[in-house]
Amino acid sequence: MKPALDPAKLLMNAYVALILAFLILPILIILPMAFSDTDYLTFPPQGFTLHWFGDYFGNSRWMKATGFSLKIAALTAVITAAIATAATYALVRGAGRLGALFQGFLIMPIVVPHIALAVALYLFFQRTGLANTVAGYVMAHSVIAMPFAVFTIAAAMSAVDPTLEDAAMSCGASRFSAFRLVTLPLILPNVLSGGLFAFILSFDEPVITFFLAGIRQKTLPRMMFDNIEQSLTPTIPAIAVLLTAMAVLVLVAAGLLRRVEARRRS
Amino acid sequence: MIAEAASPARTSDSATGARVSIRGLGKSYGSVTAVTDVSMDIESGEFVALLGPSGSGKTTVLMMLAGFELPTGGEILIDGRDCTRLPPQKRDIGMVFQHYSLFPHMNVRDNVAFPLKMRGIGAAERRRRADAALEVVRLGGYGDRSPKQLSGGQQQRVALARAIVYEPKLLLMDEPLSALDKNLREEMQLEIKRLHSELGITIVFVTHDQGEALTMADRVAVLRDGKIQQLSPSRELYERPANLFAASFVGEMNLIPGQWDGATITLASGDSLVPPPQAFPQPVAPGAALLAFRPERLALAPAGTPGALPATVREVVYAGADTLIIAAMPDGTEIRARVPSAGSRDIAGGTAIALVCPPDAMLVYAGGAA
Numbered sequence: 001m002k003p004a005l006d007p008a009k010l011l012m013n014a015y016v017a018l019i020l021a022f023l024i025l026p027i028l029i030i031l032p033m034a035f036s037d038t039d040y041l042t043f044p045p046q047g048f049t050l051h052w053f054g055d056y057f058g059n060s061r062w063m064k065a066t067g068f069s070l071k072i073a074a075l076t077a078v079i080t081a082a083i084a085t086a087a088t089y090a091l092v093r094g095a096g097r098l099g100a101l102f103q104g105f106l107i108m109p110i111v112v113p114h115i116a117l118a119v120a121l122y123l124f125f126q127r128t129g130l131a132n133t134v135a136g137y138v139m140a141h142s143v144i145a146m147p148f149a150v151f152t153i154a155a156a157m158s159a160v161d162p163t164l165e166d167a168a169m170s171c172g173a174s175r176f177s178a179f180r181l182v183t184l185p186l187i188l189p190n191v192l193s194g195g196l197f198a199f200i201l202s203f204d205e206p207v208i209t210f211f212l213a214g215i216r217q218k219t220l221p222r223m224m225f226d227n228i229e230q231s232l233t234p235t236i237p238a239i240a241v242l243l244t245a246m247a248v249l250v251l252v253a254a255g256l257l258r259r260v261e262a263r264r265r266s
Numbered sequence: 267m268i269a270e271a272a273s274p275a276r277t278s279d280s281a282t283g284a285r286v287s288i289r290g291l292g293k294s295y296g297s298v299t300a301v302t303d304v305s306m307d308i309e310s311g312e313f314v315a316l317l318g319p320s321g322s323g324k325t326t327v328l329m330m331l332a333g334f335e336l337p338t339g340g341e342i343l344i345d346g347r348d349c350t351r352l353p354p355q356k357r358d359i360g361m362v363f364q365h366y367s368l369f370p371h372m373n374v375r376d377n378v379a380f381p382l383k384m385r386g387i388g389a390a391e392r393r394r395r396a397d398a399a400l401e402v403v404r405l406g407g408y409g410d411r412s413p414k415q416l417s418g419g420q421q422q423r424v425a426l427a428r429a430i431v432y433e434p435k436l437l438l439m440d441e442p443l444s445a446l447d448k449n450l451r452e453e454m455q456l457e458i459k460r461l462h463s464e465l466g467i468t469i470v471f472v473t474h475d476q477g478e479a480l481t482m483a484d485r486v487a488v489l490r491d492g493k494i495q496q497l498s499p500s501r502e503l504y505e506r507p508a509n510l511f512a513a514s515f516v517g518e519m520n521l522i523p524g525q526w527d528g529a530t531i532t533l534a535s536g537d538s539l540v541p542p543p544q545a546f547p548q549p550v551a552p553g554a555a556l557l558a559f560r561p562e563r564l565a566l567a568p569a570g571t572p573g574a575l576p577a578t579v580r581e582v583v584y585a586g587a588d589t590l591i592i593a594a595m596p597d598g599t600e601i602r603a604r605v606p607s608a609g610s611r612d613i614a615g616g617t618a619i620a621l622v623c624p625p626d627a628m629l630v631y632a633g634g635a636a
Contacts, residue, residue, distance in 0.1 A: 163367045166334055169354040170361035170438075171428065172384035181380075185371045 027244060034237035041232055052238035062223060062235075069203055069220040072134060076141040076202035081195035083142065084149035085187075089179070091150070092157045110147050114207040117143070122211040131212055137219070140212065141202035148201065149194030152254075156190035156261055157183070189261035193254035200250045204243055283311035283468035284345045284435035286331070292339030293326050293492075300326045301492040304340070310435075313462050313469045315483035317476055319515070323492035325440060328472045332438050333357050344436060355384070360429030360437040360467075365445060366421040368413040374400065374424050375409030381432045399427040402461065419450040426458070430465065439471045443478065455482055476516045480504060488512045508547045510556065510631045518561050520601055521631075526555035531630060533557065535595040537575055545628040556631045561590065563627035564603035566610065567620040574620035577601055582613055593619065 029043055037047030056062050091102055109117065121140050122131065130136035160183050168178035184191070206221040213222040224236060286308040293301040301323040308314050316324040329335040331342060333354035341350045349357055360381075368377050379396035387395070400406055403423040413421055422442055429437055439458075443451045459482055462469055473479050479486045480500045487497040488511070495515075496508040507513035514521065524533040532538045539557065567574045577593035580600075589610045591603045603621055613619070 161365070161367065163363055163365065164369060166354070167361070167363055167367035167425075167428075168369070168380070169334075170332060170359060171381035172355045172358075172432070173380075174355055175353075177384070182369055182371075 030237050031241050034234055034241045036234050039233060041234060052234040055235050056238050065218045065220045065223040068217055072137045072141065073199045073203040075138045076145060077195040077199035079138060080142045080145045080149045080198035081191050084146055084153055084194055085191050088150050088153040088157050092154055093162060106150050107147050109143050118208040118211040121208060125212060132217060136212055140208045141205055144205065145198035145201045148197045152194040152197060153187060153190050156187040160186050189257035193257040196250045196254050200247055282435060282466040285310045286436060286468060287343040290340035291330060291337050293330060293335060294338050299492055304494055306487060306497055308468060311466045311468055313482060313484045315479035315486045316472045316489060317479040317486050318489035319474060322489040324472045324489045328438055328440055328470060331470060332359060332361055358434050360434040362425050362429050362439040362442045364441045366425045368421055368424055370413060374411050374413060377413060377424055378427045378431050380428060385432060395431055399431040403427045418446050419454060422454060435468060437467050437469045441472055458482060488515060506547055510633060513558050513631065520559050520561060522557045522599055524555055524557050526550055526552055526630060528552045531555060531557050534597040534599055541628040541630050542625045545630050550630050550632045556633055558629040558631060559623050559627045561602040561604040563624060565622040566605050567622050569618040569620050571620040574622045576620050579613055579615055579617045579619060581615060
């Protein structure tokens with residue numbers, strides 16, 4: 001029998017619970033404000049209305065920004081997943097002595113403050129004409145999302161036996177076919193979940209967007225900044241509700257994909 | 267040292283197996299040499315085992331045959347075609363891997379049909395031929411299962427079916443049975459032998475298990491430190507090992523130190539024996555030598571039998587069909603005899619015995635200690 005209560009363990013659990021509460025409380029407070037029947041933000045919300053959701057969906061500027069963000073996020077997801085898969089393949093299968101260096105470069109976007117990255121990209125994009133273009137956003141967001149996607153995919157790739165590709169090649173497959181027909185299907189759930197992470201990171205990425213955004217084309221987070229500066233209406237929490245819902249959906253989807261992947265391997 | 271003796275080529279349908287010619291093959295990784303000057307000619311339909319301890323280079327030779335390793339010297343000809351630098355997918359070789367390497371996301375039939383798919387064969391034909399290959403390995407009706415649902419032995423049969431489904435002329439096997447337990451391993455050995463004679467395919471088989479090599483192969487190449495020590499038919503390898511390494515690596519062998527004077531060998535115990543001329547796989551100069559003989563070639567005799575080696579029994583190890591008798595010669599040198607259990611009932615530790623070594627069982631190698 002275990003001792004009934006270990007005080008150290010109890011303390012630890014309480015500490016963890018506090019941290020979780022600290023992290024989630026702001027979200028729990030902001031979300032109900034979206035339904036408040038007032039023109040300003042208030043907590044606890046007064047009355048109940050879906051007016052602010054209607055305000056968001058009915059406003060062409062919000063919709064245009066959302067469409068723009070969705071387009072960037074979708075492209076970022078596809079490009080990140082593709083590049084991360086290739087990079088992970090090199091990292092797991094063939095990097096050799098340069099592996100550590102290569103991995104360092106891949107992690108860099110996490111370590112470097114986003115604000116520094118944003119300034120650097122801004123200066124670079126200004127000169128190359130990429131500022132405020134879809135290509136510019138997609139490149140910038142792919143850089144930020146890359147490490148997350150690489151780690152997600154590497155977890156699956158390192159569990160795939162490299163001799164499976166040898167076996168495929170001995171069966172007559174080219175190296176690329178061996179990858180496409182054997183390794184890729186086995187890591188696909190993680191590639192998709194890496195892409196989903198890239199999508200969500202891009203979709204609500206505020207810092208780089210802030211630097212790169214122009215007047216005419218704005219991403220959703222940039223529009224939200226503008227709105228917060230000018231008139232803070234409950235439209236913002238309404239959008240926050242939608243973004244949170246989307247993030248939760250993506251996390252659940254990624255979790256399910258990982259379970260699929262684990263089941264395939266076992 | 268390479269025995270260039272003509273190999274006993276298969277009589278059955280010699281047109282279906284590839285002829286393999288390996289010439290001066292070498293492989294080094296930087297300053298480390300894995301394989302040195304390996305040459306052998308493998309006849310169409312022959313079954314050759316590459317036998318050696320780990321690190322002997324046997325797997326490296328196989329991987330160069332398969333195309334997964336690029337030789338740093340020498341050449342590989344398959345049916346006269348230079349394949350030395352050809353990528354694996356262009357060699358039309360069947361390969362069975364140590365850990366089966368079945369594709370976990372495909373069912374058994376799709377695994378077996380994969381090589382056909384790579385060769386652009388239509389779905390209906392693929393299915394027919396995959397199912398036929400599964401019948402050959404006695405797994406008919408397992409096509410819809412997932413590889414995960416099969417036992418290790420069944421998975422290796424699937425891997426075998428996948429390797430033979432497109433009727434390659436050469437089949438390579440990399441320790442394919444080492445992951446199986448003993449009974450299954452013996453069953454699969456016979457299964458692979460049966461397939462070999464049915465298909466007439468040339469097989470190169472890597473193993474570290476000498477019993478497996480002797481059981482399965484027409485010829486065995488013994489490798490050590492990247493070099494071929496002996497390449498000869500199984501019987502010759504066992505009965506007349508070309509050198510001391512082959513003698514001590516394959517099977518049990520008594521190695522008794524003695525002095526060779528050109529006519530007789532005198533052991534430390536004082537016993538003198540006259541080995542026949544065929545006891546010398548290599549010439550031995552007068553001086554320190556080793557008398558070698560298999561434990562099962564010794565016969566028990568009553569103590570004092572003239573011409574027999576006197577010894578005192580130390581230990582008796584009963585092993586079913588036969589019994590191992592570990593005895594000491596008068597000078598303390600250990601000598602082992604494996605005799606039929608039926609005739610060794612009254613032998614016990616401490617008994618004085620004599621061991622008869624028939625002349626045709628004797629082998630003499632140069633050198634001091636084994």
